[in-house]
Amino acid sequence: xxxxxxxxxxxxxxxxxxxxxxxxxxxxxxxxxxxxxxxxxxxxxxxxxxxxxxxxxxxxxxxxxxxxxxxxxxxxxxxxxxxxxxxxxxxxxxxxxxxxxxxxxxxxxxxxxxxxxxxxxxxxxxxxxxxxxxxxxxxxxxxxxxxxxxxxxxxxxxxxxxxxxxxxxxxxxxxxxxxxxxxxxxxxxxxxxxxxxxxxxxxxxxxxxxxxxxxxxxxxxxxxxxxxxxxxxxxxxxxxxxxxxxxxxxxxxxxxxxxxxxxxxxxxxxxxxxxxxxxxxxxxxxxxxxxxxxxxxxxxxxx
Amino acid sequence: xxxxxxxxxxxxxxxxxxxxxxxxxxxxxxxxxxxxxxxxxxxxxxxxxxxxxxxxxxxxxxxxxxxxxxxxxxxxxxxxxxxxxxxxxxxxxxxxxxxxxxxxxxxxxxxxxxxxxxxxxxxxxxxxxxxxxxxxxxxxxxxxxxxxxxxxxxxxxxxxxxxxxxxxxxxxxxxxxxxxxxxxxxxxxxxxxxxxxxxxxxxxxxxxxxxxxxxxxxxxxxxxxxxxxxxxxxxxxxxxxxxxxxxxxxxxxxxxxxxxxxxxxxxxxxxxxxxxxxxxxxxxxxxxxxxxxxxxxxxxxxxxx
Numbered sequence: 371x372x373x374x375x376x377x378x379x380x381x382x383x384x385x386x387x388x389x390x391x392x393x394x395x396x397x398x399x400x401x402x403x404x405x406x407x408x409x410x411x412x413x414x415x416x417x418x419x420x421x422x423x424x425x426x427x428x429x430x431x432x433x434x435x436x437x438x439x440x441x442x443x444x445x446x447x448x449x450x451x452x453x454x455x456x457x458x459x460x461x462x463x464x465x466x467x468x469x470x471x472x473x474x475x476x477x478x479x480x481x482x483x484x485x486x487x488x489x490x491x492x493x494x495x496x497x498x499x500x501x502x503x504x505x506x507x508x509x510x511x512x513x514x515x516x517x518x519x520x521x522x523x524x525x526x527x528x529x530x531x532x533x534x535x536x537x538x539x540x541x542x543x544x545x546x547x548x549x550x551x552x553x554x555x556x557x558x559x560x561x562x563x564x565x566x567x568x569x570x571x572x573x574x575x576x577x578x579x580x581x582x583x584x585x586x587x588x589x590x591x592x593x594x595x596x597x598x599x600x601x602x603x604x605x606x607x608x609x610x611x612x613x614x615x616x617x618x619x620x621x622x623x624x625x626x627x628x629x630x631x632x633x634x635x636x637x638x639x640x641x642x643x644x645x646x647x648x649x650x651x652x653x654x655x656x657x658x659x660x661x662x663x664x665x666x667x668x669x670x671x672x673x
Numbered sequence: 674x675x676x677x678x679x680x681x682x683x684x685x686x687x688x689x690x691x692x693x694x695x696x697x698x699x700x701x702x703x704x705x706x707x708x709x710x711x712x713x714x715x716x717x718x719x720x721x722x723x724x725x726x727x728x729x730x731x732x733x734x735x736x737x738x739x740x741x742x743x744x745x746x747x748x749x750x751x752x753x754x755x756x757x758x759x760x761x762x763x764x765x766x767x768x769x770x771x772x773x774x775x776x777x778x779x780x781x782x783x784x785x786x787x788x789x790x791x792x793x794x795x796x797x798x799x800x801x802x803x804x805x806x807x808x809x810x811x812x813x814x815x816x817x818x819x820x821x822x823x824x825x826x827x828x829x830x831x832x833x834x835x836x837x838x839x840x841x842x843x844x845x846x847x848x849x850x851x852x853x854x855x856x857x858x859x860x861x862x863x864x865x866x867x868x869x870x871x872x873x874x875x876x877x878x879x880x881x882x883x884x885x886x887x888x889x890x891x892x893x894x895x896x897x898x899x900x901x902x903x904x905x906x907x908x909x910x911x912x913x914x915x916x917x918x919x920x921x922x923x924x925x926x927x928x929x930x931x932x933x934x935x936x937x938x939x940x941x942x943x944x945x946x947x948x949x950x951x952x953x954x955x956x957x958x959x960x961x962x963x964x965x966x967x968x969x970x971x972x973x974x975x976x977x978x
Contacts (some may be wrong), residue, residue, distance in 0.1 A: 376695075386950070389692035390700055392679075392789050397693050398771070399832040400703035432840055469701070477848075477865065478799045478839070489695060489720065497780055514821045517856060521815065521834040527703075529831035531734065534704040534774070538735055538782060548780075554819065554856070667674040 372456040376489040378443050382452065385489050395429055396471025398500045400529030402485075403427035404469035408623050409450060410658040414466065417443055419586045420623075424468055427525045432665040435470045436488050442468060446488050448582055453490050457599075462669045463660075465491040465624055469528070492669070499670035500665040502651070505631025505643050506620065508561070509540035509547035510609055515559040523559065523582050531535065533562030544635055548620065553581035558607045560585075562624035566630075567591065567617035568607065575576050575611065578604040587621035594653050600646060609634075617644030626654050626662050678755045678867055679791035680748065685755065688791055694905065697787055699773020703831035706730035706855035707771035707786075708814035710749070710888070711925050713960040713967075714765065715757055720749060723887045730827045731772060735910075738772045739784050745770075748790065756792045763971040766792040767926060791957075797910075798975065800927045801968035804953065807933025807945050808922065809849040810863070812911055817853045817861035817883055825862065825885050835864040846937055850922065860909040866924035869893065870909060870917040871948045877913070878905040889923040896955045902948060911936075919946030928956045928964050 376385035396402035404422035407417050421443050428435055435442065446466050450457075457464060467489045473482035515523055533549070540547030550566060553559040556568060560582040567576045567588075574595055576588065595602045612618060616639045618630040619651040627650060629643030655662045680689040699705035707729035710720050724742050731738050738745060752768055760766065769791055775784030802807070815838040817825055835851070842851035843915065852868055855861040860868055862884040869878045869890075876897055897904045914920055919942045920932040929952050931945030957963045 385695075388695050389697065390697075392691050392693055392771075392791065393793075394693075395836070398707070398769070398830055399836055400830050401833060401836045404701070431837065472836070476793070476796050476799075479796060497778070512821075514819070514825070515815070516818060516822050516834070518814045519814075519856065520818045520822065521837070525833070527833045528701060529833035530705045531703050531827070531829045531831035532818070534698070534702055535734060535823070537780065541782070554821065572867060582674050607778070 372459045374456050374490050375449065375452050376487060377449055378487045379485060383447075390485070390487065391474050393474045394471050395473060395475055396469070396485060396528060399477075399529065401467055402471035402528040402659065403431050403433060403526055404467065404528065405526055406468070406623055407446065407466045409457075409463045409466065409666055410660040412450065412454060414447060414450060415658060416586050417446060419589065421446070421468075423526065423584070423586065425525065426469060426644065429550060430522070430525050431527065432473050433470055433484055435484055436603045437486065440516065449488055449490055460673060462495075462665060463491055463493055463494050467491055483583045493624045493666065495666050495669035498628060499666045501628050502666065503643065505641070506548050507546045507632040508550045508566075508618070508630050508634075510612075510634055511536040511539040511549045512553065513539055515553050517554045518581060524579065524584055526583055530562065534642065537562055542634070548630070550633070553661045556608065557581070558609070558612065561620060564620040564628070567619050567621065568611055569617035570615050572646070574599070574600055574602045574646070575607060576602070576606055577607055586622055587623055587626055590654070591621055591627065591650060594650050594657070598649060598653060612638075615639065617647050619647045625666070626648045627651055675759050677759055677792050678752070679789070680944055681750060681789050682787060691789060691791065693787070693789075694776055696776050696778070697773055698777050698784070699771065699777060699830065703770045703829065704735050705773035705830040706736055706762055706770050706828055707769060708828055709767050709769040709925060711767050712753060712765045713964075714962050714963065715753065715760055717749065717753055717768070719892065720746065720890050722891065724749070724827060726886070726888065727770070730829065733824065733827050734829065736772050736774060739786055739788055743825040751767065752790055752792055760792065762899040763967055763974055764814065765795045765967070767795050768792050773812060795926050797968040797971040800930055801972040803930055804965040804968065805945065807931050807943070809846045810852050810920070810922075811845040811936055812860075812914070813838040813841040813851045813853055815841060816851060817855050820857050820882070823885060828885060839864050846904060846934065849934075850932075852935070857908075858910065859883070859909070860914060861922070863922055866930075867911075869921050870913055871919035871946060872913065872917050874901055874903070876904045876948065877907050879907060879909055887923055887925075888926060889925055892956065892959070893923050893929065894950040896952055896959070900951060900955060914940070917941065918969070919948050921949040921952070927968070928960070929953050
């Protein structure tokens with residue numbers, strides 16, 4: 371396969387050669403923020419929203435990337451161009467991953483230059499492809515989201531141990547389980563890298579953004595729902611609402627959206643991806659000019 | 674200084690050659706636990722307690738260090754021995770070791786873990802002057818995670834809330850160390866340290882429901898008992914801190930550090946108190962060297978350069 375190049379501290383290099391020092395705060399104290407954008411047929415999708423969110427994360431965490439937002443966007447787009455041959459060589463589309471750490475430095479030592487990287491990963495088709503038609507299984511985990519008073523979930527950071535533990539708890543309950551976390555009040559918050567929506571009586575509902583990451587794909591669903599005339603409500607949702615919903619789906623950047631047909635091993639609706647979920651997916655595919663499900667299935671099937 | 678020797682996945686190598694891949698879950702997901710102990714004049718201190726805690730952290734996070742505790746003990750001893758010729762005058766090591774879930778994708782948990790160990794110099798310059806002058810602390814807006822989100826007993830690398838808390842403390846007072854509250858508004862812990870207050874001759878410290886159980890905290894419990902100082906584990910509010918006769922931190926690098934300012938308010942008479950001073954002396958006896966004197970000598974030797 372054609373070599374993929376990545377941007378690392380001002381230089382382009384083979385991605386396989388990028389290495390992090392163990393003394394980088396991004397590694398030893400989870401002191402990093404990141405974001406990721408996907409491409410559709412090689413064109414970035416909502417890059418501006420992702421870069422905006424990255425710069426909000428940087429601002430909150432007070433890490434200086436040393437690049438303006440425009441420069442970060444330009445670098446990210448440049449990498450898409452540089453890696454176009456690799457994309458056409460079986461990758462399909464990219465996950466463009468931007469990460470900035472506070473740099474190498476000792477605890478309470480002098481400030482150091484940030485470590486800045488943009489790298490290019492495949493979409494991870496095997497993670498998503500099987501679930502567009504069969505539906506994914508969710509598990510509400512014992513481990514909860516961070517409280518905004520401890521670490522606001524709006525920041526996209528590398529200190530994700532609660533998600534890692536939730537991931538294992540989900541697998542304990544259902545070998546195909548995708549974790550869903552509650553907030554400190556017992557309301558639904560989010561998964562480990564995806565937002566959750568339910569459909570009840572023709573209305574799309576999703577948690578407010580007080581205990582979640584404000585997903586760009588979640589925003590895209592608002593746009594699509596607006597076009598299709600489907601009402602959307604942001605509200606506090608309990609496990610009850612999930613169990614009794616007609617439809618449930620996740621949204622995230624690589625998959626766009628993923629139908630959920632089981633929660634805590636209970637069947638949701640009639641156990642198949644629902645009509646509103648399907649309608650949204652079809653409209654999204656039209657919007658970006660790529661058959662989202664077909665592409666993911668083709669990538670998963672391999673050449 | 675010549676380069677120290679570090680360890681990664683079965684091999685010893687110069688420290689600069691130890692690297693982590695982008696796709697290591699320890700990096701991109703904070704999916705790692707660690708521990709560290711220090712040496713006193715080159716001798717490991719309470720290594721067993723640190724190794725035991727490391728294995729509890731790994732057990733909770735379901736990470737496999739790939740060693741038995743005995744094997745890890747031998748390895749940490751080897752790390753100290755290999756680096757002994759490089760230990761600087763007055764210097765000592767912080768030996769840091771970590772296991773990550775390895776090079777694996779999202780929703781993939783069955784990778785080969787990454788294990789890293791290295792020895793770094795105890796950063797005496799970050800606290801040497803504060804034994805005599807007293808450290809400054811600030812109760813930060815960022816709070817500790819609840820055990821329902823991520824139990825603070827686990828020593829993990831997902832420390833963004835501690836990093837932010839550290840910045841917030843310095844916003845208020847430029848050299849301050851952070852103190853975090855739990856969700857109920859009680860004092861929890863510092864960023865890598867435990868908090869004690871002394872009032873009317875009684876020491877109190879938060880119970881271990883909302884903190885990392887510090888090895889040095891346990892040592893102070895032992896010393897307090899030997900010295901006949903009453904000690905209680907109980908919920909502590911900012912009120913108790915502001916009105917205390919003494920406040921101090923405990924932590925592996927500095928052992929016991931008197932705190933004389935909290936939120937820019939003077940604690941007690943504004944000087945390190947007698948209990949903290951006695952504890953430091955007793956700790957020094959246990960460690961086999963004068964911890965305050967060492968920190969100052971190290972710092973002064975460096976600033977002469």
